[in-house]
Amino acid sequence: MPSSTVLIIGAGPAGLTAAYEIAKQTSLTPLVVEASSQIGGLSRTEERDGNRLDIGGHRFHSNSAWVRNWWQQFIPIHAAATDQPLDHMLVQQRKSRILYAGRLFDYPLSPTPATLSQLGWTRAVGFLFSYLHACCRPRLPERHLEDFFINRFGERLYRTFFADYTEKVWGVPCSQIAADWGAERVKGISISRALLDSIIPRSDEPSLTREFWYPPRGPGQLWSRVADAITDSGGQIRLNHRLARLTLRGQRIVAAEMETPRGRQSLTCTAVFSSMPISHLVGALEAHPPESIRQQAKALPYRDFITIGLLLDKKLLDANCLVATAEDHWIYIQEPGLRLGRVQLFHNWSPHLVADADRHLWLGFEYFCAQGDDLWEQSDAELRRLAIREAEQINLFNGSALAASYPIRVPKAYPAYTGNYRHTQGLFDYLTGIENLSLIGRNGRHKYDNQDVAMLSARDEVARLVQHCRPASGKGSTQL
Ligand SMILES: Cc1cc2nc3c(=O)[nH]c(=O)nc-3n(C[C@H](O)[C@H](O)[C@H](O)COP(=O)(O)OP(=O)(O)OC[C@H]3O[C@@H](n4cnc5c(N)ncnc54)[C@H](O)[C@@H]3O)c2cc1C
Known part of the structure; x- marks a missing residue:
């Protein structure tokens, strides 16, 4: 392990942006450790029997030209993208509506x-x-x-x-x-x-933007390409490596320990970029932060999320059900008494998300919940039954058309601004006081941000690192 390794916790958009920029701009070696077996974090694409499921629906849009150009290095927009459509961003005109009292209203x-x-x-x-x-x-x-x-x-x-x-x-x-x-x-x-x-329509408001880009195979397609570019330029990415401990000496982190499939592994590091949830980060710090800081970190609120991929057989679908003809990317459900929050119509995001797009429609039923609550604890079969019951109640689709269902549980999908969130200034002051720690990304800063803002936070922290770098000889030996 090079002595001047920059450790990056998390292979989501923020961690990968940091690693890519460090590899490009410095002679340091970025090492990304990722707890899961996949690249992309919340912006990954999951695959089930050849169908690709986006955790969310991830619109690629940003007011930042830097971000837009950055994405385009990996998957360009091509006006006449007919030759190799899978290598180009799809340009989509957003369509989303609110289902209320059995009727669909334009959103916004x-x-x-x-x-x-x-x-x-x-x-x-x-x-x-x-x-x-x-x-x-x-x-x-x-x-x-x-x-x-x-x-x-x-x-x-x-x-x-x-x-x-x-x-x-x-x-x-x-x-x-x-x-x-x-x-x-x-x-x-x-x-x-x-x-x-x-x-006079606007184009600058992120939550309203009408046009967005989309990688044909989902957001994970872009993040996998970024991961390849990082390893091509000498960086390292280790999947199934969960950061378990960071050793503090004074105001600096000097070593890290990971849980890996082959047991615990430790390394020394000169700088750490963290996109892991702050509540876990503080729990991993040794020597222990003061009790009040640990309590604030523990009490940070989050919201968890379940998305159920639902594959519908077009031939068995009632012609008059809502999803049969809907051209929406997603539909908000504002029907009292239903637990369903939002429906993604993945086949409208990209036909390449569906293994057999001629035969199937491909939906995502989104439920917001808290780890340990009754929704979170439901078995896969119970979730399937819930989805069918609620779909039939509001005529989204008939249960007999359901060919397969794939629930995915996503912990800490949303950093929340409820409960104790207001009383955490001491916590953030404490963490920013650690000299060689950079907080980046969404859960890494406890900010309800989209990919682009998560990336910009990583870019800015890399710029800070570069400023403090004193180049020495060769790759991996830059002094910090
Ligand atoms: C339902 C939903 C819809 C969304 N829609 C959009 C959208 O339309 N457009 C958009 O731009 N953004 C959207 N987002 C937001 C987007 O997903 C996030 O902004 C982005 O993924 C944040 O990137 P990140 O790298 O900060 O964090 P994450 O994506 O959360 O990545 C963090 C990574 O750290 C890893 N990790 C955690 N703990 C450890 C540990 N101890 N050791 C090692 N690794 C660890 C995690 O496994 C994860 O891979 C949406 C999010 C959700 C939940």
Whole structure:
């Protein structure tokens, strides 16, 4: 092991971006350790009987030209991508809707005549008055997400279209979620913006972007190519290596220990980039951080997630069911009493995600949950039955068309801004005080970020590392 190894924890977008940039910009050796057997983190592509399942649906879009160019090095956009379509990004026009009271409404909600007539004029006028009331008497300061939504949509629209889904995602009422979440994720959405957008559409708001790119074989296709480029340039990636311990001497990490299929392995390292969840990172630090810091880390809130890949036989599908003709990429489910949060229509993201696209439709049923709760603990067979029951209840598809189901449980899918999140400044101050530790990525910084922001955090930390580097002779011997 070279003495100036830079250890990178996690082979998700942040870890791989850091490794690639370190290999490109310095003579240090990046070593990525990844707990799972796969590249890509949350942005991986899982494969089941030849069908590719995206944990999410991962839209590739970014306001950062750096990120867009970076992606294109690995999978370019090609205007006439007919010769080798699998080597080029698909360019998709986003289509997503909200299912409410058995009807599909455009997302984001827009005050078009079609929407208004679907809602019914009486209800629409009620929404308008409720919105005007919110404009005249805004809830300030915004104490929580409920205030944030009501100020932008009015109480009635919020309760009809946002409250249920958002509470499903986070597992608590919006009045217990920090308003920061809205500021980070839906800052550009409001009734006044929707009215303006129906006249002059915008392209700069990440949560609304209409166009996105998509690797034909799912997001993992891109991250596998990045992984190959890292190893080609001398970096190392070790799968099934779980970071278990980091030894601190003073304010520096000097050694790391991993659990591997061949037992524990240790190494010395000069710098560490971590994209692992902060709660686990703090648990791995020795000497132990002060008790108050450990308690803050333990109490960091997360939300977990189950996605069930559902393969439907087109021939057996009722012609009048919703997914038979839907062109959406995903549909939000805002139907009271259902646990289903969102439905991905993977066959509309890319036909190459489906092993036999002529014969099958390929869906992802998304359920938000907490590790250990009743949903998380359901067996695969129970999850399949739940999916069928709920699909039939809202006429998404008929259960007799289901050819196969593949549940995937995803722990810590969402860093949450609930509960103790507000009381963690001491924790972040403590971690940033460790001189050679860089926190990167989504769970690595406890930020509800998309891939592009996770990558940018890695880029910026590599820039900091490069600034502190004093080049010596040859690869792997740069002094830090
Ligand atoms: C449902 C869903 C939908 C999404 N949709 C989009 C979208 O449309 N567009 C978009 O850009 N982004 C989307 N995202 C966000 C995107 O997935 C993340 O921003 C991105 O994956 C974060 O990258 P990361 O490297 O920070 O973390 P991760 O992807 O979480 O990677 C971290 C890696 O660290 C590994 N690890 C953890 N602990 C250890 C340990 N002790 N030792 C070694 N390795 C460890 C994990 O196994 C994992 O591989 C979505 C996410 C979800 C959950």
